[in-house]
Amino acid sequence: MPLDKFVLIVFCCLAGTAATFWLTSLIFAAIAVPYGWLALIPAGLVGYIIYKVIQERLRNADDDHYDKMEY
Numbered sequence: 001m002p003l004d005k006f007v008l009i010v011f012c013c014l015a016g017t018a019a020t021f022w023l024t025s026l027i028f029a030a031i032a033v034p035y036g037w038l039a040l041i042p043a044g045l046v047g048y049i050i051y052k053v054i055q056e057r058l059r060n061a062d063d064d065h066y067d068k069m070e071y
Helices: 003-032 036-059 059-066
Strands: none
Touching: 003 036
16 A cells, blocks of 8 residues: 555544544533533534535546546
């Protein structure tokens, strides 16, 4: 396995762990504090924006110019 793929896998695992920890701490804070559920609104907006950015990058035909190259 190339080093760059290994680093990408490790980075994705660490980012997923950090995102899970962050979301869990927001949920626990929302339970412990009155009106703490309002903190989940920015988290939802950030998640929605990340989702839309990823979808735009995957569906953009202009980014596929490397797919037509011969190796």
